[in-house]
Every structure is written in structure tokens, then in C-alpha cells.
Amino acid sequence: MTNPNSTETFQDKPIAQVHDYWNARPCNIRHSTKPVGTREYFDEVEARKYFVESHIPAFADFKRWKGKKVLEIGCGLGTDTINFARHGAQVTAVDLTEKSLELALQRAKVFGLEDRIRFIQANAEELSASVPVEPYDLVYSFGVIHHTPAPGKVLDEIRKYVTPQSTVKIMVYNRWSWKVLWILFVYGKGQFWKLNGLIAECSEAQTGCPVTYSYSRAGGTRWLKEHGFQTTDVVVDHIFPYVIAEYVQHRYKVLWYFRWMPRALFHALERAFGWHLCLTAKAE
Numbered sequence: 663m664t665n666p667n668s669t670e671t672f673q674d675k676p677i678a679q680v681h682d683y684w685n686a687r688p689c690n691i692r693h694s695t696k697p698v699g700t701r702e703y704f705d706e707v708e709a710r711k712y713f714v715e716s717h718i719p720a721f722a723d724f725k726r727w728k729g730k731k732v733l734e735i736g737c738g739l740g741t742d743t744i745n746f747a748r749h750g751a752q753v754t755a756v757d758l759t760e761k762s763l764e765l766a767l768q769r770a771k772v773f774g775l776e777d778r779i780r781f782i783q784a785n786a787e788e789l790s791a792s793v794p795v796e797p798y799d800l801v802y803s804f805g806v807i808h809h810t811p812a813p814g815k816v817l818d819e820i821r822k823y824v825t826p827q828s829t830v831k832i833m834v835y836n837r838w839s840w841k842v843l844w845i846l847f848v849y850g851k852g853q854f855w856k857l858n859g860l861i862a863e864c865s866e867a868q869t870g871c872p873v874t875y876s877y878s879r880a881g882g883t884r885w886l887k888e889h890g891f892q893t894t895d896v897v898v899d900h901i902f903p904y905v906i907a908e909y910v911q912h913r914y915k916v917l918w919y920f921r922w923m924p925r926a927l928f929h930a931l932e933r934a935f936g937w938h939l940c941l942t943a944k945a946e
């Protein structure tokens with residue numbers, strides 16, 4: 663079973679459509695207004711990403727992988743890639759799209775980290791056709807596997823790159839989240855029978871993502887088990903609290919209904935109904 667949580671499947675979507683969507687506008691490409699490809703640009707992209715998604719450094723635990731081998735699946739512009747390398751890891755970074763890889767490589771050059779990162783263009787569903795099979799200490803994938811038509815195939819590929827000592831860290835979207843509720847009522851006018859399509863339509867900064875699966879805590883754990891992984895940690899995090907019209911202008915105005923909320927309560931809400939389901943696992 664590829665996705666135990668979905669009633670609608672994206673399995674028949676051509677991978678070319680996924681490629682074209684992400685290649686046209688790589689993830690986070692507008693996180694900075696500085697000239698694309700400059701040091702200032704990449705610094706701003708990183709600052710904004712870790713400001714808005716502040717749970718990432720704790721999940722990735724960059725310093726733990728110093729001197730270790732990391733395989734990153736779906737590196738995008740390479741924000742996490744650079745940080746693994748900066749902290750002393752040897753990284754193989756894969757993405758489906760040439761545009762993201764071009765910018766991620768440029769980023770590695772700007773920071774003098776090319777010797778620590780090998781970039782490979784590949785479809786993660788067929789990873790071993792392009793990436794030499796060897797064991798890694800960490801296989802990491804943040805916000806990627808739910809965007810491919812057959813996510814289970816990616817897990818089967820990951821199995822080839824791990825030993826019982828390896829760690830696998832995957833972030834996929836959380837089905838039972840504030841964001842899904844918001845999509846359902848604000849965009850979907852409550853049409854729950856169309857939910858999977860609505861989630862895909864509205865999950866990203868640019869509308870019309872061809873594939874976006876989502877998983878419950880239990881469903882994600884079960885899904886990993888079906889593909890030979892034992893989940894060792896599950897963390898739910900991240901509610902986006904800003905007014906979008908302001909956010910796209912690089913201003914951070916908190917929505918009125920979150921503004922009054924004590925920080926501790928907001929974080930508790932994130933831990934219960936966040937959009938990011940962060941799974942840590944080992945091969946069984």
C-alpha cells in the first residue's frame with residue numbers, strides 16, 4: 663500500500679508533471695529579495711526559512727552528523743544541505759529538478775563547501791538507478807516524499823542505503839493539522855470528500871501542486887513499518903501564523919486570532935495540530 667491515509671490517490675500523476683511544477687518555481691526561491699545566487703541571497707533564504715520553520719535545526723540535528731555520511735532526498739535550494747556540510751558531514755544531495763540543483767550547487771560554491779557535497783539529479787522513486795548504493799549514517803528528507811506519486815517506492819529505495827545503525831529522518835505533511843482544517847473550510851467550503859485534491863491545490867506557496875499526500879501520526883508510523891522501518895520518534899510541529907499578504911512582502915504580521923494567544927499555548931497547538939509530521943526511524 664503506498665499511502666494508507668488517502669482515499670484519492672495521486673499514483674497516476676506523471677513524474678514529469680511533478681518535475682515541471684517544482685522546476686518552474688523552486689521551493690523558497692522568493693525567500694529573499696537580494697539578487698538570486700549571491701551570498702546575501704542565500705543568507706536571507708536561510709534566515710527566513712529557519713525563522714518561519716524554527717523546528718528544522720532541532721529535527722535535523724546538524725551537528726550530530728559531523729564526520730558522517732548524509733543522503734538528502736529532495737534538497738531543493740539546499741538550505742539544510744549546506745548546514746549538514748557546514749557542520750562537517752559528507753553529503754549526497756538529490757533532487758528531481760535541475761533548477762533547484764543549479765542553485766544549490768551555486769550555494770555550495772558561494773560558501774566553499776563543494777568538496778563536502780555531491781549533487782545528483784534523480785527521481786527518488788528510482789534512486790538506485792542514479793545514486794550509487796552504499797550505506798549512509800543518515801537519510802534525510804524534508805517535505806519531499808509526500809510530493810511524489812508513489813511515496814512507498816521511495817521508502818523501498820531508502821532501504822538500500824541504510825544499515826541497522828543508520829537513522830532515517832523524514833518530514834511529511836500531517837493530515838490532522840490546523841492547515842488541513844483551514845484548507846477544508848477556507849478554500850474547500852467544507853467539501854471534505856474533495857479533501858485530498860484541495861490539500862494538493864493549496865499545500866504550497868504556489869497553487870496547483872500535482873501531488874501532496876498527508877499522513878496521520880499512526881498512519882505514518884504504519885506506512886514506515888510496511889516498508890521495513892521502525893519509528894523511533896514522532897514530532898508534530900509548525901503552524902504558519904502570519905498574514906499571507908504581509909508575509910509575501912517580507913513582513914511578519916501575526917493573524918489576529920493567534921496574536922492574543924500566549925506563546926506557550928501556541929506552541930502546544932503546534933505540537934498537537936502542526937503541519938509537519940517529523941518521523942525518525944531505523945531499518946528493522
Ligand SMILES: C[S@@+](CC[C@H](N)C(=O)[O-])C[C@H]1O[C@@H](n2cnc3c(N)ncnc32)[C@H](O)[C@@H]1O
Nearest residue numbers: 684689736737738757758785786804805806810
Ligand atoms: C517542498 S520542496 C522541499 C525542498 C527542501 N527539502 C526544503 O526543505 O527546502 C520539495 C522538493 O522535492 C523535490 N521532489 C519532488 N518529488 C521528487 C522526487 N520524486 N525525487 C526527487 N526529488 C523530488 C522537488 O523538486 C522539490 O525540490
